[in-house]
Amino acid sequence: MDFKFTQEQDKFRQEVREFLGEELRQGKWQPSCDAWIQGYSPEFTKKVARKGWIGLTWPREYGGQGRSHIDRLIYTEEMLRYGAPAACHWFADRQIGGAILRYGTEEQKKEILPRIIRGEAYVGLGMSEPEAGSDLASVKTRAAETDDSYVLDGQKMWTSCGMFMNYLYLVARTDPEAPKHRGLSEFIIETDLPGITITPTIDITGSTAWAEVFFDGVRVPRKSLIGEKNRGFYQIVNQLDFERAGLERLMGNYPLFDAIIRYARETDWNGLPLCKDTLVRHKLAQLQVEFEVGWLLTYRVASVMDDGRAPNVEAAMAKAYSTSFEQHLASAAMDILGLYGQLVATSKWTPMLGMAPHSYFGSKGYSLQAGTSEILRNILATRGLGLPAAG
Amino acid sequence: MNFTLSEEQEMLKKMARDFLVEKCPKTVVRELEDDERGYSPQLWQEMAGLGWMGLAIPEKYGGGGMSFLDLAILLEEMGRACLPGPFFSTVLLGGLPIADIGTEEQKQEYLPKISAGEAIFTLALTEPSGRYDAASMAVRAAADGDDYIVNGTKLFVSDAHIADYLLCVARSSGRPKPEDGITIFIVDAKSPGISCTVLKTIARDKLCEVVFDRVRVPGKNILGQPGRGWSEVRRIMERAATAKCCDMVGAIQQVLDMTVDYAKERKQFDRPIGSFQVIQHYCANMATDVDGSRFAAYRAAWRLSEGVPCAKEAAVAKAWLSEACERVLALAHQIHGAIGVTMDHDLQFYTRRAKAAAATFGNADFHQETVAQEMGL
Ligand SMILES: Cc1cc2nc3c(=O)[nH]c(=O)nc-3n(C[C@H](O)[C@H](O)[C@H](O)COP(=O)(O)OP(=O)(O)OC[C@H]3O[C@@H](n4cnc5c(N)ncnc54)[C@H](O)[C@@H]3O)c2cc1C
Numbered sequence: 145m146d147f148k149f150t151q152e153q154d155k156f157r158q159e160v161r162e163f164l165g166e167e168l169r170q171g172k173w174q175p176s177c178d179a180w181i182q183g184y185s186p187e188f189t190k191k192v193a194r195k196g197w198i199g200l201t202w203p204r205e206y207g208g209q210g211r212s213h214i215d216r217l218i219y220t221e222e223m224l225r226y227g228a229p230a231a232c233h234w235f236a237d238r239q240i241g242g243a244i245l246r247y248g249t250e251e252q253k254k255e256i257l258p259r260i261i262r263g264e265a266y267v268g269l270g271m272s273e274p275e276a277g278s279d280l281a282s283v284k285t286r287a288a289e290t291d292d293s294y295v296l297d298g299q300k301m302w303t304s305c306g307m308f309m310n311y312l313y314l315v316a317r318t319d320p321e322a323p324k325h326r327g328l329s330e331f332i333i334e335t336d337l338p339g340i341t342i343t344p345t346i347d348i349t350g351s352t353a354w355a356e357v358f359f360d361g362v363r364v365p366r367k368s369l370i371g372e373k374n375r376g377f378y379q380i381v382n383q384l385d386f387e388r389a390g391l392e393r394l395m396g397n398y399p400l401f402d403a404i405i406r407y408a409r410e411t412d413w414n415g416l417p418l419c420k421d422t423l424v425r426h427k428l429a430q431l432q433v434e435f436e437v438g439w440l441l442t443y444r445v446a447s448v449m450d451d452g453r454a455p456n457v458e459a460a461m462a463k464a465y466s467t468s469f470e471q472h473l474a475s476a477a478m479d480i481l482g483l484y485g486q487l488v489a490t491s492k493w494t495p496m497l498g499m500a501p502h503s504y505f506g507s508k509g510y511s512l513q514a515g516t517s518e519i520l521r522n523i524l525a526t527r528g529l530g531l532p533a534a535g
Numbered sequence: 536m537n538f539t540l541s542e543e544q545e546m547l548k549k550m551a552r553d554f555l556v557e558k559c560p561k562t563v564v565r566e567l568e569d570d571e572r573g574y575s576p577q578l579w580q581e582m583a584g585l586g587w588m589g590l591a592i593p594e595k596y597g598g599g600g601m602s603f604l605d606l607a608i609l610l611e612e613m614g615r616a617c618l619p620g621p622f623f624s625t626v627l628l629g630g631l632p633i634a635d636i637g638t639e640e641q642k643q644e645y646l647p648k649i650s651a652g653e654a655i656f657t658l659a660l661t662e663p664s665g666r667y668d669a670a671s672m673a674v675r676a677a678a679d680g681d682d683y684i685v686n687g688t689k690l691f692v693s694d695a696h697i698a699d700y701l702l703c704v705a706r707s708s709g710r711p712k713p714e715d716g717i718t719i720f721i722v723d724a725k726s727p728g729i730s731c732t733v734l735k736t737i738a739r740d741k742l743c744e745v746v747f748d749r750v751r752v753p754g755k756n757i758l759g760q761p762g763r764g765w766s767e768v769r770r771i772m773e774r775a776a777t778a779k780c781c782d783m784v785g786a787i788q789q790v791l792d793m794t795v796d797y798a799k800e801r802k803q804f805d806r807p808i809g810s811f812q813v814i815q816h817y818c819a820n821m822a823t824d825v826d827g828s829r830f831a832a833y834r835a836a837w838r839l840s841e842g843v844p845c846a847k848e849a850a851v852a853k854a855w856l857s858e859a860c861e862r863v864l865a866l867a868h869q870i871h872g873a874i875g876v877t878m879d880h881d882l883q884f885y886t887r888r889a890k891a892a893a894a895t896f897g898n899a900d901f902h903q904e905t906v907a908q909e910m911g912l
Contacts, residue, residue, distance in 0.1 A: 275802075279805075346877065346879070347876050348886065479898060482665045482898060483661060483690075486894060493734060493744065501737045505737070505886065508865070508876050511869060512868075512869070512876070
């Protein structure tokens with residue numbers, strides 16, 4: 145075992161920090177929670193692209209850097225630490241690029257990957273539907289093949305980046321007769337096609353980062369198909385591992401962690417800083433302990449990927465663990481703020497820009513999105529520990 | 536011992552539930568959350584007509600002369616329905632304290648108005664420290680002839696923007712101990728020098744900042760004994776914490792009912808999600824929390840009804856409920872999946888309100904400390 149980063153990695157981290165620190169100094173954005181999924185800034189994404197950090201692990205022949213997954217984790221860790229508005233490129237960089245690399249045609253690789261790398265292709269994730277949540281194989285959205293195209297009819301929900309994306313990744317049924325796992329295919333399409341309607345979903349925090357997407361006779365070219373027709377369900381498994389593999393599950397609310405620690409240091413309570421109060425102190429220390437463990441579990445995932453293995457079980461473990469850390473963080477922050485935790489938006493009384501209640505309510509969704517904690521524990525128990533699946 | 540309600544109490548409960556199902560569906564809750572006043576005067580009058588505001592106020596002051604336990608039942612149903620508005624402020628934080636320690640003259644002046652739905656009251660207790668302890672009371676009341684002049688800022692005052700009267704807790708004399716020298720005043724909310732700002736909150740209830748700038752209050756408006764107000768504040772807190780628990784019991788019972796129904800209906804992998812053992816265990820844990828909460832809350836309410844000491848029981852109830860609510864809602868969300876975290880769904884009303892309720896009148900940490908003291912620690 146060796147828990148040390150290489151000198152180049154330390155240097156790389158420093159480089160990312162300097163870039164983000166400079167952005168902050170120039171007031172380009174404000175660190176915020178969930179910025180990886182809710183912070184839309186094409187301008188920022190293009191800057192990150194110019195640094196060469198999008199598609200860091202992809203082969204050089206498609207414009208990537210051929211770097212390791214640990215390197216990528218270092219870069220994403222800093223993005224999250226600074227609460228940077230990275231949503232435009234996050235999904236494509238994390239999973240869709242990989243799916244295209246693995247299953248896409250040469251034409252798709254040459255067309256789409258460079259656009260992602262240049263920070264121009266913003267891809268939303270269209271998997272879930274009203275009746276297909278955990279049971280993704282129940283997808284009903286239909287993709288009927290014609291001579292020169294597929295025709296889409298149906299509905300997606302919880303499509304990330306709903307209102308901002310220019311590309312949509314989706315799973316649709318191409319063979320309604322086959323058993324449900326064997327009739328699905330993956331597509332990547334542009335979102336400005338006739339017949340697509342996108343309506344935002346307002347979530348419990350008031351955010352409109354997700355959307356419902358309706359398809360009414362939408363004609364998409366045949367070249368939108370990713371990989372093999374009717375093999376979508378088998379292809380997607382690998383992508384879902386990537387979706388769960390990152391530090392966003394642990395550090396999506398790092399700005400809150402930072403802010404509550406500062407609050408405890410700077411708030412006076414009976415003549416002493418609040419952080420000297422035993423209860424507050426222990427709550428924060430406990431969070432730090434949990435954070436460190438989550439950090440190790442997630443770097444382990446990256447090392448598994450660098451070994452060339454699919455991090456199926458490891459990513460499931462890290463994601464389920466980390467989303468409960470995020471829930472503990474938000475709860476502890478709310479407890480520490482007491483009555484002030486109730487204040488949202490910005491009044492002169494609202495502490496920390498209302499980050500704590502935002503995270504508290506937002507965190508209800510963390511253990512649902514990208515595989516519910518129950519499904520992840522099923523994966524861990526059956527595939528990881530070899531326990532028999534429930535009948 | 537008896538863990539069930541009497542026949543009359545069951546009737547009260549049913550009547551309240553039927554009324555609220557009809558008059559306060561979630562469409563109304565949604566409207567009232569958006570409404571600047573935060574309540575519906577018409578619904579308020581109907582509730583007064585049913586005798587709700589005066590339920591636990593003696594008959595000779597226009598009330599129904601029923602017990603705190605009966606009031607608890609009403610509160611549970613209000614929690615179940617997520618009823619917005621100043622009922623809690625008016626009755627628990629205004630009416631009952633006056634009925635408890637007001638002078639005969641004060642009772643005759645204020646209680647009939649409260650019973651008739653003609654006056655809205657609230658309590659201006661907490662200050663920018665955000666704490667419920669005597670040391671935090673910094674708003675000052677300085678004697679000026681027969682009057683007092685009140686100065687300072689109160690924060691997190693519920694419904695102050697629509698209140699006719701505020702019970703203001705102020706420091707009226709020096710302080711050998713923080714508990715000494717505290718006096719409660721009944722302040723006319725229209726007095727010159729009072730300004731009120733509504734704060735935006737998670738529960739979209741109306742918590743306010745209230746600034747007192749040289750507000751003149753007649754000496755006859757002192758509630759209870761001058762300088763000895765803190766012991767009454769503690770009783771108000773006990774009552775309010777218990778009442779809040781009863782309200783929360785209604786909320787989490789409804790959340791459990793909704794969740795079990797959903798677990799039976801929602802199918803994934805070709806079967807109801809309620810057939811997965813993990814979901815069954817979640818539901819079982821929720822049911823245990825709900826029953827535990829119910830009895831903890833009602834035991835405290837019963838002791839208040841009986842007039843026996845209740846400091847420990849109220850603290851046990853609120854310490855338990857503040858955390859139990861959070862557990863119940865976390866599981867409810869987990870079982871509901873993504874649909875439950877949309878604003879269109881009813882669950883979010885309960886989640887937001889429960890979090891606010893957990894912090895109000897002492898969170899779990901606060902009441903655990905009381906329990907520790909009651910244990911002689
Ligand atoms: C904030 C947020 C963002 C999202 N973003 C996206 C997105 O970008 N793109 C997208 O396509 N989707 C997205 N989703 C949807 C997400 O993928 C689904 O919520 C998730 O798959 C669960 O589906 P469901 O919500 O329908 O719950 P259900 O599948 O109905 O599950 C309900 C409950 O039953 C449990 N359950 C189900 N099956 C089993 C089983 N076999 N064993 C034990 N328990 C089980 C679940 O764990 C859960 O507790 C998002 C969701 C949220 C909340």
